[in-house]
Amino acid sequence: MEQRYATNPAQVPGMTTADLRAHYLVPDLFAPGEIRTVYTHHDRIVLGGAVPAGGSLSLGGYPEIRSDHFLEHREVGIVNVGGTGTVTADGVDYEMVKGACLYLGRGIRDVSFADEGDAGAHFYLFSAPAHTAYPAALVSPGEGTVRELGDQLTSNRRTLNQYIHENGVKSCQVVMGVTELHPGSMWNTMPAHTHDRRTECYLYFDVPEDARVIHLLGEREETRHLVVGDRQAIISPSWSLHSGVGTASYSFVWAMAGENQAFDDMDAAPVTDLR
Numbered sequence: 174m175e176q177r178y179a180t181n182p183a184q185v186p187g188m189t190t191a192d193l194r195a196h197y198l199v200p201d202l203f204a205p206g207e208i209r210t211v212y213t214h215h216d217r218i219v220l221g222g223a224v225p226a227g228g229s230l231s232l233g234g235y236p237e238i239r240s241d242h243f244l245e246h247r248e249v250g251i252v253n254v255g256g257t258g259t260v261t262a263d264g265v266d267y268e269m270v271k272g273a274c275l276y277l278g279r280g281i282r283d284v285s286f287a288d289e290g291d292a293g294a295h296f297y298l299f300s301a302p303a304h305t306a307y308p309a310a311l312v313s314p315g316e317g318t319v320r321e322l323g324d325q326l327t328s329n330r331r332t333l334n335q336y337i338h339e340n341g342v343k344s345c346q347v348v349m350g351v352t353e354l355h356p357g358s359m360w361n362t363m364p365a366h367t368h369d370r371r372t373e374c375y376l377y378f379d380v381p382e383d384a385r386v387i388h389l390l391g392e393r394e395e396t397r398h399l400v401v402g403d404r405q406a407i408i409s410p411s412w413s414l415h416s417g418v419g420t421a422s423y424s425f426v427w428a429m430a431g432e433n434q435a436f437d438d439m440d441a442a443p444v445t446d447l448r
């Protein structure tokens with residue numbers, strides 16, 4: 174499990190492009206036949222990618238979280254950003270089509286990922302410490318709480334699906350969903366915002382091979398950017414604003430953990446305030 178220690182906003186102005194990428198970009202979560210994990214000390218979130226590639230992969234314990242099994246004292250939200258696959262949790266099979274979201278609570282011992290042939294399932298994992306066990310739940314794409322946001326005239330028309338959240342699938346900390354940009358719209362999360370009570374991670378997907386998302390980060394008076402490709406994740410600490418613009422339409426999984434689960438607890442950073 175890769176370790177990423179927490180950072181302070183005062184470090185950002187002195188960072189090179191390589192420093193910014195090393196701290197806030199997760200470029201290689203997905204590899205065929207592997208489960209990869211990254212532990213960020215920002216709100217103790219673990220990001221993971223599981224690519225069964227026609228076989229089956231088991232999620233084990235890790236010394237970095239002093240656990241015999243991954244969900245010993247954690248919960249996880251999983252979104253499949255590839256072809257159809259199956260997650261099995263303590264003997265129960267959950268078939269996950271592309272875009273489906275599965276919540277698995279604390280205490281589940283055996284978790285495995287599988288797909289058939291060249292289906293190409295890519296399971297994205299977002300996990301945080303959990304104080305109690307909530308029931309497992311599978312949500313089909315588009316079946317959560319749907320919010321239509323933005324406008325074609327400002328190139329930010331998008332559909333935001335909330336899956337694991339206060340009024341949906343229950344969890345201890347994890348809040349998770351998927352936002353899809355409409356064709357011709359390029360900007361997500363406009364205006365940019367912060368939420369000092371939660372760390373948030375985005376996993377960009379369905380980014381065409383020759384396209385990139387320019388993701389904004391940092392404090393509003395001192396912004397920086399990351400150039401992000403398909404199935405790459407970013408870590409946005411509680412003090413960092415987040416927003417992005419693509420050179421083509423794309424989608425992203427957003428997920429948060431921290432002090433509260435109130436989606437609308439956010440402080441807008443109007444574009445006129447950004448430097």
Ligand SMILES: O=C(O)C(=O)C[C@H](O)C(=O)CO
Nearest residue numbers: 331333352361362363373427
């Ligand atoms: O397009 C958007 O707006 C989003 O998807 C915003 C994220 O959900 C977010 O940053 C929530 O805090």
Ligand SMILES: [Zn+2]
Nearest residue numbers: 366368373415
């Ligand atoms: Zn946010």
